[in-house]
Amino acid sequence: MLKAILFDLDGTLIDSIPLIRLSFEHTFKHLGLPWGQGEVLNTIGLPLRDVAKHYAPENYEEFLAVYAEFQVKTQEKLLKPFPEAKRTLNHIQEKGYRTGVVTSKRRKATRESLSLTGLDKYLEVVVAVEDAGRPKPNPDSILKALEQLDIPPAKGVYIGDSIYDIITGKNAGVATIGVTWGIAAKDDLKKQQPDFLVDSWEELRSAIGVQMQGGRFLAHF
Numbered sequence: 001m002l003k004a005i006l007f008d009l010d011g012t013l014i015d016s017i018p019l020i021r022l023s024f025e026h027t028f029k030h031l032g033l034p035w036g037q038g039e040v041l042n043t044i045g046l047p048l049r050d051v052a053k054h055y056a057p058e059n060y061e062e063f064l065a066v067y068a069e070f071q072v073k074t075q076e077k078l079l080k081p082f083p084e085a086k087r088t089l090n091h092i093q094e095k096g097y098r099t100g101v102v103t104s105k106r107r108k109a110t111r112e113s114l115s116l117t118g119l120d121k122y123l124e125v126v127v128a129v130e131d132a133g134r135p136k137p138n139p140d141s142i143l144k145a146l147e148q149l150d151i152p153p154a155k156g157v158y159i160g161d162s163i164y165d166i167i168t169g170k171n172a173g174v175a176t177i178g179v180t181w182g183i184a185a186k187d188d189l190k191k192q193q194p195d196f197l198v199d200s201w202e203e204l205r206s207a208i209g210v211q212m213q214g215g216r217f218l219a220h221f
Contacts, residue, residue, distance in 0.1 A: 004151040005092055005208055006142060006174070007123075008160030009103040009110060011044065011182025013085045014117055019071065019078040020044060027067045031056055044183045045162030047104045047135040071109065081117040082181065084201035089122035091205060100125035100145045102158065102168075104136050125149055136164050139172035146174075157195075157208060166192035177207050 010016040021041060028035050033055055043051045048067065052060035092099055100123055103110055107128035114120035125148045132141035146156050158169035161182020166189065169176035177196040178189035189197055196207040 002097070002155060002157060002175070002208070004098040004100070004146060004149050004156040006100045006102050006145055006156060006158045008045070008158070008162070008165045009101050009105055009113065011161035012159060012165070012179055013081060013089075013101070013119055014113055015080050015082050016078075016113065017044070017183055019075060022074065022078070023067050023070050026070045027063055028055075030066045031059065031063060041183065045104060045136065045160070045164035047129045048106065049129075050135070068106075068109070072112075075112065076116055079113055079116050081119055082201070085117075085119060086122065088201055088205055089119065092208065093122060095209070097208075098149045098151060099123050100127065100149065102127045102141045102145050104129050104141075104164075106130065137167040137171060139168060142168060142172035142174060146172075159204070159208070161189075163188055163192050166194045169194075177204065179204060 007013050010020060024040050025035065040051065040055060049060070049064060052063035056063040089099065101110070101114070105113070105128055107130050110126060110128045114123065114126065125145050127141045127145045129135050132144045134140045142158055143153070146153060153173035156174040157177060158165065158172065158174050159177040159179060160166065161179050162184050166176045166178055176194040177198060178192070178194040180186045180189065180197065180199050186197070198204045198207055
């Protein structure tokens with residue numbers, strides 16, 4: 001039986017992709033880095049430190065500082081939860097599921113994002129990039145959240161909008177749900193073969209209202 005429902009944060013629960021894009025554009029311009037076709041946006045879902053080291057290996061600390069400063073100044077105006085996120089999380093809680101966020105975002109930024117959007121009260125555990133030994137797509141962060149909830153992987157599901165979320169969930173041995181309203185193209189998510197791929201919050205609520213019986217997902221909402 002499904003007992004723990006874990007979410008990615010950016011692009012899954014929070015409509016933060018516009019803020020992330022602006023933050024990258026500002027940082028690249030400040031450091032004089034070539035923007036190209038915005039390929040850096042394909043890294044959303046990976047730890048920002050790794051991204052900084054890739055694009056600015058000689059001054060990645062400045063990359064991180066510039067990015068963080070810009071976000072702090074603009075996030076209150078731009079960050080918002082997806083319209084049905086609170087309703088869905090409340091529904092999940094009422095059904096008795098354990099809940100959590102597993103993200104590659106840094107802890108301070110994660111806490112600020114959850115507080116600004118009012119989602120913090122719906123989540124029992126929050127695992128940020130500093131809280132796990134190895135970042136996505138390694139399974140450590142999901143396993144850490146499940147350990148805190150005292151739930152085995154076989155009874156958990158991870159929901160995310162990037163291919164790295166699906167890969168991470170599979171590596172952790174949990175069921176996976178890809179959502180198409182975030183950063184990744186639907187076809188790219190489909191290639192990772194998540195257990196479910198949903199286009200709407202209504203479809204998501206149906207997908208997470210399942211329990212495993214005899215190897216089959218059976219809806220019980």
